[in-house]
Amino acid sequence: MVNADACIARQSPAIDRIRERKINMSDDNIIIDATTRIFQDLCDPQTITNAPDDSWKAPLWEALEESGLTQAWTPDDLGGAGATIVDGFDVLRVSGAFAVPVPLAETLLAGWLLSKAGLIVPQGAMTIAPARAGEHLTLGDDGTLAGEARAIPFANEAEKIAVIARRGESSVVALVDRASCGIAEGNSLAGEARSTVRFDGIVPEEVSDPVEGLDEESLVQMGAAVRAAQMAGALQAILDISVEYSKERVAFERPIGKFQAVQHNLARLGGEAAAAIAASGSLADTIGRADGFDDQVFLEVASAKIRIGEAAGEGAAIAHQAHGAIGFTAEHILHRFTTRLWSWRDDFGSESVWAVRLGEMVASRGADELWPLVATQ
Amino acid sequence: MSSAIQFDPIRLPPEAEALRVEVRAFLREEIDAGTFDPVTAPYREGFNPEFSRRVGDKGWIGLTWPKKYGGQERSFLERYVVTEEFRAVTAPTRVHFTADRQSGPVLIKYAPEHIKMDILPRITRGECCFCIGMSEPGSGSDLFAASTRATKSDGGWLINGAKVWTSSAHVADYMIGLFRTSASTEENRRHGLTSFLVDMKNTPGITVNPINHMTGFHEFNEVVFEDAFVPDDNVLGEIDSAWKQATSELAYERSGPERFLETIYILTELVRTIGDKPDKREAEGIGRLVAQLHTLRRMSVSVNGMLQAGKEPTLEGSIVKDMGTQWEQKLPQRARELSAFVDENIGNRANFDELLRFATMIAPKLTIQGGTTEVLRGIIARGLGLR
Ligand SMILES: Cc1cc2nc3c(=O)[nH]c(=O)nc-3n(C[C@H](O)[C@H](O)[C@H](O)COP(=O)(O)OP(=O)(O)OC[C@H]3O[C@@H](n4cnc5c(N)ncnc54)[C@H](O)[C@@H]3O)c2cc1C
Numbered sequence A: 001m002v003n004a005d006a007c008i009a010r011q012s013p014a015i016d017r018i019r020e021r022k023i024n025m026s027d028d029n030i031i032i033d034a035t036t037r038i039f040q041d042l043c044d045p046q047t048i049t050n051a052p053d054d055s056w057k058a059p060l061w062e063a064l065e066e067s068g069l070t071q072a073w074t075p076d077d078l079g080g081a082g083a084t085i086v087d088g089f090d091v092l093r094v095s096g097a098f099a100v101p102v103p104l105a106e107t108l109l110a111g112w113l114l115s116k117a118g119l120i121v122p123q124g125a126m127t128i129a130p131a132r133a134g135e136h137l138t139l140g141d142d143g144t145l146a147g148e149a150r151a152i153p154f155a156n157e158a159e160k161i162a163v164i165a166r167r168g169e170s171s172v173v174a175l176v177d178r179a180s181c182g183i184a185e186g187n188s189l190a191g192e193a194r195s196t197v198r199f200d201g202i203v204p205e206e207v208s209d210p211v212e213g214l215d216e217e218s219l220v221q222m223g224a225a226v227r228a229a230q231m232a233g234a235l236q237a238i239l240d241i242s243v244e245y246s247k248e249r250v251a252f253e254r255p256i257g258k259f260q261a262v263q264h265n266l267a268r269l270g271g272e273a274a275a276a277i278a279a280s281g282s283l284a285d286t287i288g289r290a291d292g293f294d295d296q297v298f299l300e301v302a303s304a305k306i307r308i309g310e311a312a313g314e315g316a317a318i319a320h321q322a323h324g325a326i327g328f329t330a331e332h333i334l335h336r337f338t339t340r341l342w343s344w345r346d347d348f349g350s351e352s353v354w355a356v357r358l359g360e361m362v363a364s365r366g367a368d369e370l371w372p373l374v375a376t377q
Numbered sequence B: 001m002s003s004a005i006q007f008d009p010i011r012l013p014p015e016a017e018a019l020r021v022e023v024r025a026f027l028r029e030e031i032d033a034g035t036f037d038p039v040t041a042p043y044r045e046g047f048n049p050e051f052s053r054r055v056g057d058k059g060w061i062g063l064t065w066p067k068k069y070g071g072q073e074r075s076f077l078e079r080y081v082v083t084e085e086f087r088a089v090t091a092p093t094r095v096h097f098t099a100d101r102q103s104g105p106v107l108i109k110y111a112p113e114h115i116k117m118d119i120l121p122r123i124t125r126g127e128c129c130f131c132i133g134m135s136e137p138g139s140g141s142d143l144f145a146a147s148t149r150a151t152k153s154d155g156g157w158l159i160n161g162a163k164v165w166t167s168s169a170h171v172a173d174y175m176i177g178l179f180r181t182s183a184s185t186e187e188n189r190r191h192g193l194t195s196f197l198v199d200m201k202n203t204p205g206i207t208v209n210p211i212n213h214m215t216g217f218h219e220f221n222e223v224v225f226e227d228a229f230v231p232d233d234n235v236l237g238e239i240d241s242a243w244k245q246a247t248s249e250l251a252y253e254r255s256g257p258e259r260f261l262e263t264i265y266i267l268t269e270l271v272r273t274i275g276d277k278p279d280k281r282e283a284e285g286i287g288r289l290v291a292q293l294h295t296l297r298r299m300s301v302s303v304n305g306m307l308q309a310g311k312e313p314t315l316e317g318s319i320v321k322d323m324g325t326q327w328e329q330k331l332p333q334r335a336r337e338l339s340a341f342v343d344e345n346i347g348n349r350a351n352f353d354e355l356l357r358f359a360t361m362i363a364p365k366l367t368i369q370g371g372t373t374e375v376l377r378g379i380i381a382r383g384l385g386l387r
Helices: A004-020 A030-042 A045-050 A057-067 A085-097 A104-116 A216-248 A260-289 A295-328 A334-346 A351-365 A367-374 B014-032 B049-058 B076-088 B097-110 B113-124 B247-255 B264-274 B280-308 B314-338 B349-366 B373-383
Strands: A126-129 A137-139 A148-153 A160-167 A170-177 A182-184 A194-198 B130-133 B149-153 B156-163 B174-180 B193-199 B206-212 B218-231
Touching: A030 A057, A030 A085, A045 A334, A085 A104, A085 A216, A085 A260, A104 A126, A104 A160, A104 A170, A104 A216, A126 A148, A160 A216, A216 A260, A216 A295, A216 A334, A260 A295, A260 B280, A260 B314, A260 B373, A295 A334, A295 A351, A295 A367, A295 B280, A351 A367, A351 B264, A351 B280, A367 B264, A367 B280, B014 B049, B014 B076, B076 B280, B097 B113, B097 B130, B097 B174, B097 B193, B156 B174, B156 B193, B193 B218, B247 B280, B247 B314, B264 B280, B264 B314, B264 B349, B280 B314, B314 B349, B314 B373
Parallel strands: A126 A160, A137 A160, B130 B174, B149 B174
Antiparallel strands: A148 A194, A160 A170, A182 A194, B149 B156, B156 B218, B174 B193, B206 B218
C-alpha cells in the first residue's frame, strides 16, 4: 500500500491552487462564476474522494436546485431558470471540470426535453430515455408505454424519467415516475449508474401533445452535445492538474515539467484539450442559434462527439503518464476525471457510432460536396 | 480553467460568406478555362504569374492592407475565406502567397514609406514574389545561430554567407532575410541579428543554386551571398534586434488554413474512390477524418477571429499548427488504409493512386517547414507555464 496521506500532502498545494482559480472561458460570465463557486464549495474533487460516505450529496443538490442551475434549460413559464442554451452548456463544461458526480446534466437534458414539448418541469433529479441512436419506445392507444432503453444514466438516482416515445406516426414526450420502471442496474467506469430501463405497461404521469421536429434522434444529438461539453471541461481540468503536478513533482533533482519529454507530452494534452474546447464551444453556439436539428447541427454534433471522444482517450493516457503511480491511486483525484472521460465517450453514441453515421452522410453527398459541407460558418 | 486556452466560437461574417461565393465562381472559371486542374495541381509547380495577376485584379492579395498600399482594408476573416478556398482546390498561388501572408505585413510594419509605396502595390497586383531567408546550413530550428553576415559599408551593408532551403528563391523578386550584424552577447544569445529586404533580381553577388526535393521537385534553394550590397533603407526594424519583431506575426503565420489543407485533395479523392456505399470500416474512417478536419477548421477560424478582435492567441496559434500538420501528415496513411479494398478499376482510382503516392512523399516536410513539431511543442509548453 502507498502511504495515502503522504501522497495527498505532496500534491495538495497544486490542487489548492486549481481550486482557487475560476473556470474562465467567456470573461465576466455570471453563470459560470456562480456555478464554479458552488462546485468549489460543495463538490471539490479531493474532498469527495476523501469522503467516507455520500453525505456531501444532499447539500450539493440543494444548492444546485436553489440556484436554478438544475433547471437552466427550462423557460420561466414552465418552472425554470430560463437561461440560454449556451449558458446551459457553459454550466455543463464547468461541471465536467469538477467531475460532478450527480445527475445535473441529465436533469438539464430532461428539463430541455419536457419544456420542448410544453410540459411543466418538476423539481428533483431526472434522467432521460432513450439514450442510444436506433432505440425507441412506444406509447400505445391504451396509454401505456412499451419498450426498453439501455445505458440510461443515473437511473438509480433520478426521481423522474423524461422519455420521448412514438405514438403512431408522431412523437410525444412523457414524464415517468422512475419507481414504477423495471431497472437492471449497470455501472459506468466511474461507478455511475448506466442501467437498462423497462417501460412495458407503465402509464406516464404526463403526456404531451405530438411534437413537431423532435424525436429520439434530437434527444440523442442533444445528449451527445451535453457529453461533449462535460468532456471538454474534464479535459481542461486534467490539463491543469497535470501541468501543476509537473511543476511540483521533483525527479532527478528538477521538476519533471523541466524535462522536454514531459513538456511535449503535456503540449499534446494541451492540443487535445484545445480541440475539445473548440469543438464543444462551436457545437453549443450552433445549437443555440439553430431552429432544429439540421445537417449543420448533425455535422457539429458528430464531429464534436468523435473528436472529443478521441481527445478523451488520448488526453487521459497522457495525464496518467505525467502523474506516475500517484495518479493510479484511489486517493488521487485524477481518476475522477479520467474514468468519466472514458465513460462519457460511450454515452449517446461512441466515436465509432458517430463516425460511421458521419462517414455515410459524407459518402452519400459525394466528394464534391465535402468541402462545401465543412467550409461553412 | 487556469490553462486559459481559449477558442471563442467565431463565425464568419456575412461579407466573408459573400466573398466565398465570388471566390468559388472565380476558381470554377479558372479550372474550366484550364488554368489548373485540382486533381493534378498537387504535383505541378504552382507558379503561375498570369493567374496571380488575375487574383490581384480581383483585389484578393493584400486584402487586409491599407488602401494606400493597394489593399482593401477588409477583415482577416475575409482573407481566411480566400485562403481556404484557394487551398481546397490547390490553386497555383506560389507567386503571391508568401508575400500576401508574411512579407507584406512585415514591410507595412517596418519598411520606410517610399519602399512600401513602391513594393506593396506590386504585391497586391500579383506581380511580386517573395522568399524568406532564415535557415542556414548551421542554423535551422535554432534561428539565432545564424551566421550569414551583414557588414556596414558606405550607404549600406555587404552580405556574405549562405541561406538554405529558401523556397522560391529562384523565382523571387525579393527576400526578407535575417543576417548577423553583431555577435550575440552573454546575456542575450538572440542579440545581433537584423532583418533586411534584399532585391533578388538586381543585386550583384547573389547566386541561387537549386536543391531538389526527394520528390524531384525544385522548390527550395541554396542562396549564396558574396559582397552583396543592400542599401541602408532596406533595414527592416531595429538593428541587432530582429528577435523582438518575430513574435506577434507568428499567430497569423501559424494558424492559417494552409496549415492543414496541404494534402486535402487526398481526402476528397478518397471519398470519390470509395463511392456512395462505403462499408462500415470505410465509413468510420471517413467520418473520423471529417470530424478531425472540421474541428481543426473551427480552431483555426477561432484563432483568426480572435486576432481580428485584437487578441493575441499565440498559444492557440501554435496548437493549431502542431495539430494541423500532424493531421495532414497522417492523412495519406489513413487514406491508404481506407482505400485498401477498393476495386482497382474504379473510376478515379488511377488518379487517386497517383495523388496518394505524391502525398505520401511530401508528408515528411509538413512537420518541418515553418518550425518543427518539437519547436512548436516547446512553444506550447511555454504557453502552459512549463518553461
Ligand atoms: C519544404 C521546406 C521548405 C522550407 N522553406 C524555407 C524557406 O523558405 N526559408 C527558410 O528560411 N527555411 C525554410 N525551410 C527550412 C525550415 O524552416 C527548417 O528546416 C526548420 O526550421 C528545421 O531546421 P533544420 O532543417 O535545420 O532541422 P534541425 O533544426 O537541425 O532539426 C532536426 C531535428 O532536431 C529537432 N530539434 C532541433 N532542436 C531541438 C530542440 N531544442 N529540442 C528538440 N528537438 C530539436 C528538430 O525538431 C528536428 O526534428 C524549409 C523547409 C522545408 C522542409
